[in-house]
Amino acid sequence: MQKFSMTAKNPPTTTRKPRTDALRNRLRILEVAKAAFTRQGANASLEEIAKQAGVGPGTLYRHFPTRDALIEGVYRNEVEKLAEAATYFAEKMSPIDALRAWMMLLVEYIAAKHIIAPALNTIAGGASRLHEGSRTFIHAAIDGLVKRAKKSGDLRRDLHADDLLRALIGASHMGSGADWQQSARRLVDILIAGSRPLK
Amino acid sequence: MQKFSMTAKNPPTTTRKPRTDALRNRLRILEVAKAAFTRQGANASLEEIAKQAGVGPGTLYRHFPTRDALIEGVYRNEVEKLAEAATYFAEKMSPIDALRAWMMLLVEYIAAKHIIAPALNTIAGGASRLHEGSRTFIHAAIDGLVKRAKKSGDLRRDLHADDLLRALIGASHMGSGADWQQSARRLVDILIAGSRPLK
DNA sequence: AATAAAACGGAATCAGCCTCCGCATAAATA
DNA sequence: TATTTATGCGGAGGCTGATTCCGTTTTATT
Numbered sequence: 001m002q003k004f005s006m007t008a009k010n011p012p013t014t015t016r017k018p019r020t021d022a023l024r025n026r027l028r029i030l031e032v033a034k035a036a037f038t039r040q041g042a043n044a045s046l047e048e049i050a051k052q053a054g055v056g057p058g059t060l061y062r063h064f065p066t067r068d069a070l071i072e073g074v075y076r077n078e079v080e081k082l083a084e085a086a087t088y089f090a091e092k093m094s095p096i097d098a099l100r101a102w103m104m105l106l107v108e109y110i111a112a113k114h115i116i117a118p119a120l121n122t123i124a125g126g127a128s129r130l131h132e133g134s135r136t137f138i139h140a141a142i143d144g145l146v147k148r149a150k151k152s153g154d155l156r157r158d159l160h161a162d163d164l165l166r167a168l169i170g171a172s173h174m175g176s177g178a179d180w181q182q183s184a185r186r187l188v189d190i191l192i193a194g195s196r197p198l199k
Numbered sequence: 200m201q202k203f204s205m206t207a208k209n210p211p212t213t214t215r216k217p218r219t220d221a222l223r224n225r226l227r228i229l230e231v232a233k234a235a236f237t238r239q240g241a242n243a244s245l246e247e248i249a250k251q252a253g254v255g256p257g258t259l260y261r262h263f264p265t266r267d268a269l270i271e272g273v274y275r276n277e278v279e280k281l282a283e284a285a286t287y288f289a290e291k292m293s294p295i296d297a298l299r300a301w302m303m304l305l306v307e308y309i310a311a312k313h314i315i316a317p318a319l320n321t322i323a324g325g326a327s328r329l330h331e332g333s334r335t336f337i338h339a340a341i342d343g344l345v346k347r348a349k350k351s352g353d354l355r356r357d358l359h360a361d362d363l364l365r366a367l368i369g370a371s372h373m374g375s376g377a378d379w380q381q382s383a384r385r386l387v388d389i390l391i392a393g394s395r396p397l398k
Numbered sequence: 399a400a401t402a403a404a405a406c407g408g409a410a411t412c413a414g415c416c417t418c419c420g421c422a423t424a425a426a427t428a
Numbered sequence: 429t430a431t432t433t434a435t436g437c438g439g440a441g442g443c444t445g446a447t448t449c450c451g452t453t454t455t456a457t458t
Contacts, residue, residue: 019424022436047414056438061416163370163386170369171362187362194393218455221405246445255407260447 026063028053034074038113042071078115079137082106086141095149100192102145103168106138107184110172138165156197164191225262227252233273237313241270277313278336281305285340294348299391301344302367305337306383309371337364355396363390 032053036044046067050060064070085105089098109115139161146161171187231252235243245266249259263269284304288297338360345360370386 016434017425019435021424025437045414046416050438057416058418058438059436062436065416067415158385159389160382160385163382163389166370166382167366167386167390168369170367170371171365172369183359183362183365186357186359187366190358190362190390190393191366192393194389194391215403216456218404220454224405244445245447249407256447257407257449258405261405264447266446 025055025059029055029060029063030073030077033070037071037074075115082109083137083141086145090145090148095152096154099145099149100188102142103164103188104184106168107172111180153197155195159195167191224254224258228254228259228262229272229276232269236270236273281308282336282340285344289344289347294351295353295391298344298348299387301341302363302387303383305367306371310379352396354394358394366390
């Protein structure tokens, strides 16, 4: 005896548990891809990534139909950690300090190649769909911090979180020179100083 | 009767006039490449570019051995115009106004796709050789403006021109939204405000 | 006009992208 | 546990574009 007819479509009811091997592969791929993008930039060979992950190209493409999808996958993974940090800072610090700390962390994080720098361009403001519609975690994170600092009177009311974000992403493109940390700090300070109320 | 021996190497003396067709082709290629990169991004087909320029692939590769070299070629071309603008502003305006004006122009210029946005990443701070050693025209331009504004006391002494530049490049990555001009203005103002002496 | 350096172009090689489909396997069912 | 079936696997194959190589053509020079 069968549940229903099984011949007709009844997608709303039947939701199968996802296969374990699929999950496993997905994670493997993301892991390998992150390393590959970090090392070789956003044009790393997908074929090679698949091979290193121990799957066929078909599998990779099923999980991530396009290169951008894969990049976005890696990106999302990393970005959630930053979002958590924002929450943490907000709890522990004064509004303005939290914002400053988080901005430094962002630059550091990207610069340390935990996130693929060149890929960010494609994604952060470029032709990708990440920005269209659903805002990024990062977006939500900095937006929260900025709102909070506005409320406390530490920041100008007319400030847009996006502006800061874009500036920071640009700042992360260096990697050049040993003094990037100095440089990042300077820029963050400039941004903060320029964002205070006009008094 | 021959000039010298002509058998041995005497490169310092003999410098042949460059062939006219070579020059012509070089320009054609740059022109077409600029359009292609602007339209299709930094991964535009080189084969196609060559075809449109009316040359064989071999010719393109002889002039620009790598894709980055070609991008850099286009980039340099465009960038010289910006450098000229800096000089002009410096002559006509007060130091701080000149800097502000030029920063706006930079963002606008990039945003208007006169320069290939995605390519900039590869080049401005990325893996390219443009930054290593020889500074860009852009670099020289903003550096001059900043120096001038420091001297007049409008800017903090500890400011680095690079910091501003990076922030601006980041700002140009948007393309999103019709309000980019607003956004750019806000950011420029923030940067300027944050760069003033602490008084 | 003759010569040789410089540049040309496209054929050929090669690498990486992406699709398609028969086979394998894990989840659901009995 | 045995069976069924959806789901996922992976690699062969077609394709596009990158890059090299070399015989031919063009140009500056004598």
